[in-house]
Amino acid sequence: MTVLNGTVLSAVPQSMPPMDREFYVESFLQRWDGNTRVSYRSDMDIFLLWCDRTGFDVFEVRRPHLEMYMRYLAEERHNCSSTIRHRMGTLKLFYEIALDDDLVTKNPARLLKLPKDRRDTTTKVHLDRNELQAVCRQAYDSSPVDYALVVIMGYNGLRVSEVCGLDVQDVLGYSRGHRVMTFTQKGGAQAIVPQPAVVMRAIDAVIDGRTDGPLLLRRDGSRMVRHSAAKVCTRVAKQAGITMRVSPHTFRHSMIVNAIDAGVPLREVQIAARHADISTTIGIYDRGRRNLDTHAAHTLAAYLGAVA
Template identity: 50%
Template structure:
């Protein structure tokens, strides 16, 4: 492989305009939220290279490794953010290889940062906190209650919820009323609606009007709900529910759905399917280990089995 590269001429560096066209072509393959994230990540890297007088297509692996150290040491970025940016760069360089702009991907053998999982950090609402939160949402209005039931009972992501239209929640499949939506990665998903979710959605649709077919969740000015608006709603409801020992966000509700499903005794494989994790290790590593549930800890059962002297 090395000999093959040695016989190939090094491609000429593209002009700024040609580089922008390539970047636009790469970003156009993704949905808006992913596209925006990848563009920020790539442009941040390019800005760092510009300060060093380097072109993105004239670097080697050691430059990317220096950038990783810069993100961790100088910017104080968490491992999750570092890895997301590194993955975005890796895919962009693979795209550039396909178009013959570079011969090798400088990110290919760069090691991902190792995340540190703090098992003492509270990730989700307890059952009692969740019930208080949902009572606050119910007392607020139909829009906020229905939005929170989708995240808190179905584990949907805030972006997925904000993009729903009325027809998306009125489908039927195998005897169940379901929610149909496009999730992370552009994959289509179908989730059944438990009665509590169905009732909340029906109450909202009744307010919107049965002939209405537009966005399901609207802000007070009549425009479509955004993830920022949803975040403000969730934080306001958490304050109303007197949840003060953690910062509650829309993703906290998704965490809560998954963690409480595990606490309810639902098999991990079924929880993985509900959470739509590609790998069950994600369900175990982040959510099961992060429950911080001392009531069901294995030490209780072990102590009962072994017995005691005193």
């Protein structure tokens, strides 16, 4: 406690009124856009409802309270480990910013013991070379839009929101002798990726002389959206005889895994996938790959030789 000119000043920040709490959370969310904001908003809404239900002030929460919250997520909401880790990651970021704004004295999420992420590393989540070719052939026979959608995701690894957001003028630029696609990627930064010949031909077919407007159009002439893109992916995969569940993100998985199988160095795959951390490239997208042809044991055996 500090006394200045007869006035008592508290060393501990005072809690914000309820309306200010909502305003601060909204200002926190405004730092992001697109799906990231939607995801963070969901995490914060669930946490705020829990605080209201339990009577805890958001800015007076301590680590033991958050441990109780994790138990609530697991036992009452039946969230899996990865979902809990994601939700607590959002809170850790929220409280880090609140700490910088002097709304809390410490980050209560900093030293949390999070549940282990027991991700299934054996389940196949990508299309191998033959499967991807079969789906691309089916999409080619279906329509120019369907074909362009799957090859842009399957060969360039764009996310479905990035593909649907492309305009014609975004795919006609050149850089260092390559025709490129320019778009806003996850996180808001601009990305520039080259167009392989197969992608360029697919894009030219879907543009069909247009100079502006959305690149991918639905049958009614409106822009392709995530939901309609997902329907296309499911349909062409089923028609190609693929039995595993296929979503738009399956094609991004496929681009990354097939690039690794093709012998592209992991660092180059990371750059192509636009991953900030190479552990994401290896740990998440390389699941179920099980390519025994390129196992390191073969190269090591050739290097060491045999005794008989």
